[in-house]
Amino acid sequence: MPKLEQFEIKKYWQVFSGLKPIENKVNHDQVLPVLYNSKLDSSVLNKIWFLADIDDDDNLDFEEFVICMRLIFDMVNKNISSVPDELPDWLVPGSKVSLIKERKKREQIENADLPPKKEIKVDWYMSxxxxxxxxxxxxxxxxxxxxxxxxxxxxxxxxxxxxxxxxxxxxxxxxxxxxxxxxxxxxxxxxxxxxxxxxxxxxxxxxxxxxxxxxxxxxNKKQVSYDLGSSNPGTKRKEIVRKTDNLHDNVPSSNTESNSKNVSTNDNDIKEKYAYLTDDQVANMREQLEGLLNYKKNEKTQRKSNLYKSINISSITDDLDNIEQQVEVLENYLNNKKHELQSLQAEIN
The missing domain is CATH 1.10.238.10 (EF-hand)
Incomplete structure (x- = not known):
């Protein structure tokens, strides 16, 4: 492992200065963006922070910051495969040698007093x-x-x-x-x-x-089924009602006791509302809406044959029209996303 070079220390000083240290120290929140930019696992970053914070004050002075940065760079560049349990001597600044010795003695005393480690089980009760x-x-x-x-x-x-x-x-x-x-x-x-x-x-x-x-x-809850051939259609209907109640008004609901409400499906509003969705999320939402659409169509067909039941046909028709419009908008949105992806891939090539 190469030792610290002067140019390397200068580079770390530029980073350290940019974090606006107070009394020559930076806290964890100040260093957090640098830690996350490394893309290292949080457990690895926590161990690096512990090793670098030699005086255990939850802050890093410049010498400790150099230790932290060097270990991060060595992990990112794969100069080391894991974070060492102890700092190598060449990485310990002269002003911190006595603190390192005190830390080792303190850890030995603490470990000697600790009982054998017991397995800690997850308590599933939630207060x-x-x-x-x-x-x-x-x-x-x-x-x-x-x-x-x-x-x-x-x-x-x-x-x-x-x-x-x-x-x-x-x-x-x-x-x-x-x-x-x-x-x-x-x-x-x-x-x-x-x-x-x-x-x-x-x-x-x-x-x-x-x-x-x-x-x-x-x-172990299963996905909602829209199969009307079930031997217990009443139960399926209840599952579908619960599922659609969670759609946060993205799918309009029918009202058999009063006239159906007119729902605005302005394309721009819908696109803006779904702008944060990924392609997979859009496809998943489209699949759910199409499943509900098919259910509504089958429900409409079945209820027409049951003449003894009075239903509000206009309400179901309005629901179908609204859902079809949302499916169409989502299809257009998905196609636009695909075109954007193709354009980006073309630019990369």
């Missing part, structure tokens, strides 16, 4: 305070039209809150609470996803390999 906190996180996330959240959205949000979890932890917990490997999960599994990761972050709890039986039903 009202926990639920309130998780609700805030859930509300702050960008959801799909059915109210569900993707792995990318959740992992990005939680990585800024839980600094002691790694990408491996995120993947393990996602697989645990999403055994069907669905592209997105709804509110209840989301809460358990956050709850498990929080205990992993705060307590170092081990991630279990299986869910308790009491949670299996919550996390």
């Amino acid at each position: 009202p305070e926990d639920l309130n906190q998780y609700e805030k996180i859930y509300s702050s996330c960008a959801k799909l039209t059915d109210g569900t959240l993707t792995f990318n959205e959740l992992s990005t949000k939680l990585s800024t809150k839980f600094f002691n979890i790694s990408k491996t932890d995120l993947n393990k917990v996602w697989s645990l609470i999403n055994p069907q490997n669905l592209p997105s999960i709804d509110r209840d599994p989301t809460f358990y996803f956050i709850h498990c990761l929080r205990q992993r972050n705060d307590l170092g709890a081990d991630i279990p390999t299986t869910l308790p039986n009491s949670l299996a039903e919550v996390c």
